[in-house]
Amino acid sequence: MxxxxxxxxxxxxxxxxxxxxxxxxxxxxxxxxxxxxxxxxxxxxxxxxxRNKDELYDAVRDHLMGLLPAVPGDAAWPDQVRTVCRSLRLLMLQHPCLAQLLAGRPLSGHETARVAEGLLGVLRAAGFDAETAARTHTTLFTYVLGSTSWEIQMAAERRDPEAWRRLRATMESLSARDFPSVVELAPELARTTGGDEQFDYGLDLLLAGLQLRTPA
Amino acid sequence: MxxxxxxxxxxxxxxxxxxxxxxxxxxxxxxxxxxxxxxxxxxxxxxxxxRNKDELYDAVRDHLMGLLPAVPGDAAWPDQVRTVCRSLRLLMLQHPCLAQLLAGRPLSGHETARVAEGLLGVLRAAGFDAETAARTHTTLFTYVLGSTSWEIQMAAERRDPEAWRRLRATMESLSARDFPSVVELAPELARTTGGDEQFDYGLDLLLAGLQLRTPA
DNA sequence: CGTTCATAACGTACAGTGTATAGTACGGTG
DNA sequence: CACCGTACTATACACTGTACGTTATGAACG
The missing domain is CATH 1.10.10.60 (Homeodomain-like)
Structure with a gap:
């Protein structure tokens, strides 16, 4: 046989x-x-x-992280940071599973370390001290992870008519008296659950705050 | 019987x-x-x-959101925003399941809307236009969700000796030549995966960026 | 009081899941 | 050729969410 x-x-x-x-x-x-x-x-x-499903997950995650391009060397540091964050977001959008793979488990793996190295290197070269560089790295990473995961999740839900209906129902049950802002801003809120503009808005806030702390 | x-x-x-x-x-x-x-x-x-497991999830999530205190009315708007974000983070830390409940599904439910109303109201009162208020709301929400989920996840993994060992293994396999920043900043990175300071650092970056856009 | 009836809770069953354990046949090495 | 490690298989277990059909209960009504 x-x-x-x-x-x-x-x-x-x-x-x-x-x-x-x-x-x-x-x-x-x-x-x-x-x-x-x-x-x-x-x-x-x-x-x-x-050894188990989680190890396979980790391997897939690291494989995907390997697809990230290197940080461009010839730019001002805020632009370098922006590029790194944008390419991670792009990769997550191209491979929606990456969101769940990143969120659920710690960042082991060689390729994952390479990405961290790129961002940390930029921050150190910009003159930030060790602690600030590490804090900034974590902040940027969690922002990209949080906002892009949310974007992906919402895009997926929008395809499920049942979820959509339920959300509509909640919205319409809100009285304009008790929830003036939510009711008024409903269209804007629906529009800002994702997209490049929304992502860049938050990223720019972070970078603006960061530039105020630029070392001498 | x-x-x-x-x-x-x-x-x-x-x-x-x-x-x-x-x-x-x-x-x-x-x-x-x-x-x-x-x-x-x-x-x-x-x-x-x-009707199914997801509906129960939604109900539990909304129940938890109901525990959030109202926004304090007697403070400058940046402090109000800070308070809202901090109390959401605190609630997530007290009820770790909330992280997964928030991340996985769209924000339906009455109590959830109440929380959104609070933050949006503060931003509108501060003079931000509709679009900026909505964008800021989404940005803050995804930051809190992303960073706190990450913090909870890492805290959970740290309790699993197997995951810890694997992460250590990855770290020690990195040559200081190819990964100078990661190796150098390893202790700082380990320290900045969570905690009030780390959360406030990122939140302050966002708020600083936001204050640069304060309307007239 | 007796009857009716919607429905709250039941039991059974199905198609899945991850994975522990034990077995089997192949390929390279002595 | 014999051997042995190992790549793969087979079986089994304890779960999961939930579709389907049944049964007994408590309230409403004649």
């Missing part, structure tokens, strides 16, 4: 396939069994290469 | 119990069956009050 030949699998192949499954079937519908089936292999075969 | 008496359940009781289960057993281990068992009832009994 012709079994599966011996060395068909590899960590890289599994990661690539896992990514494909996440992108085609959606992150929530992702399962080890799905990946295994796609590879024409039993579910347990994956455990030869990854 | 003495069945469960008739009107033992109610949406409020279920929400309270669900919250207890999340807090005691952890958000990930939460399940409808667990809640039902805690109530001494079959799993399907919950479906009389909630």
């Amino acid at each position: 012709a079994r599966t030949p011996r060395n068909t699998l590899s960590p890289e192949l599994i990661v690539r396939t896992a990514l494909e499954v996440m992108e085609s079937r959606g992150t929530d519908a992702f399962s080890l069994r799905g990946v295994a089936a796609e590879l024409g292999v039993g579910p347990m075969a994956l455990y030869t290469y990854f | 003495a069945r469960t008496p008739r009107n033992t359940l109610s949406p409020e009781l279920i929400v309270r119990t669900a919250l207890e289960v999340m807090e005691s057993r952890g958000t990930d281990a939460f399940s409808l069956r667990g809640v039902a068992a805690e109530l001494g009832v079959g799993p399907m009994a919950l479906y009389t009050y909630f």
Whole structure:
């Protein structure tokens, strides 16, 4: 009985396939069994290469982080920072699963470290001390992660008619007397759940605040 | 055979119990069956009050949002904004499940709207136009959500020795030649994954940037 | 009081999940 | 050729959310 030949699998192949499954079937519908089936292999075969589902997640995350371009060396530091943040956001939009992969687990992995190195290097070169550089890195990272995750999530929900209906219902149940601002700004709020402008608005606030602290 | 008496359940009781289960057993281990068992009832009994798990999630989220205090009326607007953001963060730290409840679903619900109303009201009163108020609201919300979720997540991982070991391993595999900043700033990075100072640092950057745009 | 009836809670069942454990056949090495 | 590590398989378990159909209860009404 012709079994599966011996060395068909590899960590890289599994990661690539896992990514494909996440992108085609959606992150929530992702399962080890799905990946295994796609590879024409039993579910347990994956455990030869990854100890559990979380380790596979980490590998996929690091793989995606490897797609980030290097920081451009020939620009003023605020522009460099902007570029790094924008490319991370772009990558998250291109690969929506990345949002969940980043949010759920600590940042282990070589490629992930490379990205951190890029941003930290820029900040150190700009003259910020160790503590401020680290704080700024965390702040920027959590801003990008939070705002882009939110954007992705909302875009996904907008496609679900049931969720949309429920949100509409809540909105319309609000009296203009008790909730004047929410009712008045409803269209603006709907418009500002995502998009480049919204992202840049917050990023510019952070950068403006940061430039006030520019070291001598 | 003495069945469960008739009107033992109610949406409020279920929400309270669900919250207890999340807090005691952890958000990930939460399940409808667990809640039902805690109530001494079959799993399907919950479906009389909630159409599915997500609706129960929404109800718990809105219940938690109801715990937020009103915005203090007697302060300068930047302080009011700071207070709102801080109390949301505090609530998330007190109820770690709130992070996941906020991140995963759109903001429906009465209490949730009340919180939005508070922040938007402050911004409108400060003189910001509709668009800027909405953008600022989204920016602040995603910052609080992103940074606090990250903080909670990291705190949870730190308790898992396996995750800790893996992160250490990654760190120590980095050569000081290729990753000078990461290696140098490792202690600072570890220290800035959370805490009041870290949160306030980012919040102050945003507020500083925002004050540069203070309307006349 | 007796009857009716909507419905709250039940039990069963299904299609999934991650993964522990044990078994099997292949490929490279002695 | 014999051996052994290992890449993969098979089976099984304890879960999950929830669709479906049933049953008993408490209130309303004649």
